[in-house]
Every structure is written in C-alpha cells, then in structure tokens.
Amino acid sequence: MSFKSTRRISGRALVYVCILTLGAGTGVAVASLSGAAGPRNAVSAVTFPTNQNGQTYGSASKVGLQNEPDLIYAVATNGKKGYIYRSQLWAADGTNVNSPSAAQQYMQQETSTTIPVYDENGTTVIGEFVIPAPSSPEVHTNPSQNS
Amino acid sequence: MKFMSLGASFLGAMVLSGATYAFAATAYSTTKDIGPSDGINYENYAYIDNTSEIAWSVENTASGGNVPVSYMGSAAHLYEAGGALCAVSGWIYQDFVTNTWPVGVSAACGAGNYYSSGFTRAYNGNGYDTYSTDASGQLYFS
Numbered sequence: 001m002s003f004k005s006t007r008r009i010s011g012r013a014l015v016y017v018c019i020l021t022l023g024a025g026t027g028v029a030v031a032s033l034s035g036a037a038g039p040r041n042a043v044s045a046v047t048f049p050t051n052q053n054g055q056t057y058g059s060a061s062k063v064g065l066q067n068e069p070d071l072i073y074a075v076a077t078n079g080k081k082g083y084i085y086r087s088q089l090w091a092a093d094g095t096n097v098n099s100p101s102a103a104q105q106y107m108q109q110e111t112s113t114t115i116p117v118y119d120e121n122g123t124t125v126i127g128e129f130v131i132p133a134p135s136s137p138e139v140h141t142n143p144s145q146n147s
Numbered sequence: 148m149k150f151m152s153l154g155a156s157f158l159g160a161m162v163l164s165g166a167t168y169a170f171a172a173t174a175y176s177t178t179k180d181i182g183p184s185d186g187i188n189y190e191n192y193a194y195i196d197n198t199s200e201i202a203w204s205v206e207n208t209a210s211g212g213n214v215p216v217s218y219m220g221s222a223a224h225l226y227e228a229g230g231a232l233c234a235v236s237g238w239i240y241q242d243f244v245t246n247t248w249p250v251g252v253s254a255a256c257g258a259g260n261y262y263s264s265g266f267t268r269a270y271n272g273n274g275y276d277t278y279s280t281d282a283s284g285q286l287y288f289s
Binding site for chain 1: 201203215216217218220222224226227229230231232233234235236237238239240242248249250251252253254256257262264266270274275277279282
C-alpha cells in the first residue's frame with residue numbers, strides 16, 4: 001500500500017469519524033430538546049430516605065403528587081438548597097382546592113406566600129421559598145407574550 | 148488536515164459536553180393522554196424555554212372542545228438539574244372557557260441547567276383528578 005493510498009484511506013476514515021460524531025452529537029441534541037426524564041407516574045414507587053424525625057425527604061421531581069416526600073428538596077431565595085414541607089406547599093399553592101367555585105375564590109388571592117426552607121431534619125431554617133399569588137408577575141398564562 | 152482534526156475535536160467535545168446546549172431553545176416533554184374526568188379526555192405536557200426562562204405546564208382537551216371555567220388547572224414547577232425545586236406557579240385555574248390551559252413560572256435561581264415538570268388537573272364532577280406531566284428535557288439558563 002502506497003503512502004498516497006494510506007493518506008486517502010486515513011482521510012476517508014476521518015470523514016467517517018466526523019459523520020459518526022456529528023450523528024452522535026445530533027442525537028444528543030435531539031435527546032436534549034425532546035427527551036423526557038421518564039414518566040413521572042411510572043417511577044412513583046421511589047423510596048425516600050427518612051430523617052431523624054421519621055420524615056421522608058428528597059426531590060419531588062420523579063414522583064406523582066400523592067407520592068411526594070414529607071420534605072421536598074428546594075432552592076431557597078438566598079440560593080441555599082434545603083427542604084420545604086409538602087404540607088406547607090400544598091396549603092399555599094391551591095392543591096387543596098376541590099371545586100370550580102373554590103378555584104375561582106382561590107384565584108382572587110392577591111398575596112404571595114413565603115414558607116421556610118429547612119435543613120434535611122426539618123427543624124433548622126436556612127432560607128425562604130415563595131409561592132406566588134395567581135396574579136404575580138412570575139406566573140404566566142399566555143406563552144405568546146413571554147417567548 | 149489540522150483543520151479537520153480541530154473540527155473532529157470540536158464535534159467530539161460537543162458529544163462529551165453532555166445533553167444541554169447554551170443556545171436559545173425550547174425543550175418539551177412527551178405528551179400524555181389523561182382522563183377521562185367527567186367524561187372528558189385530556190392531554191398534558193411540560194416544556195421549558197431558555198429565552199424567556201419560563202417553565203410551562205399545559206393541559207388540553209383531547210377533542211379540542213371547550214370546558215367550563217375552572218374545569219382545568221395547571222401548576223408549573225421549575226427544577227434545577229440536580230432535582231431541587233426552584234420555583235412553582237401554584238395551581239392556576241382557567242378563568243375563561245377554553246380548550247387549552249398553559250401555565251408558566253419564571254424565577255431567578257442562577258445560571259445552570261433546568262427542566263420543567265408540572266401537574267395538571269381536571270374537574271370530575273366531585274373534585275379534581277390530578278396528573279403529573281412528564282419532565283421536559285434540560286436547557287441552560289444564563
């Protein structure tokens with residue numbers, strides 16, 4: 001095999017590598033833009049660790065509403081990461097609404113609610129977490145006005 | 148040849164850098180069929196937009212027909228890549244007759260990768276049936 005043909009084969013090999021790499025990169029991009037982290041209901045059997053007070057704690061992102069841990073992993077307004085009580089979140093965010101008339105009344109609420117962010121034991125406060133009022137500027141209902 | 152090597156290195160770096168990119172984009176979850184609630188079938192999904200930096204949770208009627216006020220509710224949840232809840236919209240119920248109910252939440256939790264994963268609910272005549280959306284892909288917020 002001559003040096004020239006070796007170079008030609010090497011060049012072709014490099015082109016193939018580039019094509020494969022580009023293909024893989026595209027695949028990653030597609031996965032990034034359309035992929036899901038998995039059906040949340042399908043992984044609702046996640047078991048959470050328990051703190052010294054017998055409360056479960058962890059991320060609520062992989063579970064259904066009814067399977068959320070007692071203490072939900074969250075970011076405080078000061079940037080610290082800790083846990084908010086599920087019960088306090090639900091009491092403030094409208095989860096307990098059970099009829100259209102109650103929903104309409106809840107939607108009139110004009111003040112945001114601030115709840116504490118704790119360490120994993122649920123006792124030491126390390127920050128705050130805000131549940132916005134339905135009319136807060138952080139809440140959007142018209143995608144065409146925000147993108 | 149040197150140029151080709153640089154190109155290959157760049158592409159390789161793109162692959163090795165993980166599944167997120169810093170350009171303007173929108174990442175969607177899969178769409179789930181949910182219901183029926185009070186005889187009505189729905190679907191839901193979540194998405195995130197890194198231009199507006201808003202996480203959305205969307206509920207639609209499957210048929211495209213309208214439902215009465217407050218039959219649908221959506222709650223958007225914005226998560227940072229490690230699974231910490233960054234922001235919630237709270238439950239927002241439709242205040243007009245419609246067939247689609249998108250609700251978004253924006254927050255400043257710092258630069259990093261984020262995804263949207265929310266909840267939707269539908270009135271069943273005696274309360275609300277609540278469904279989680281699948282999680283969107285992750286995008287970088289600056």
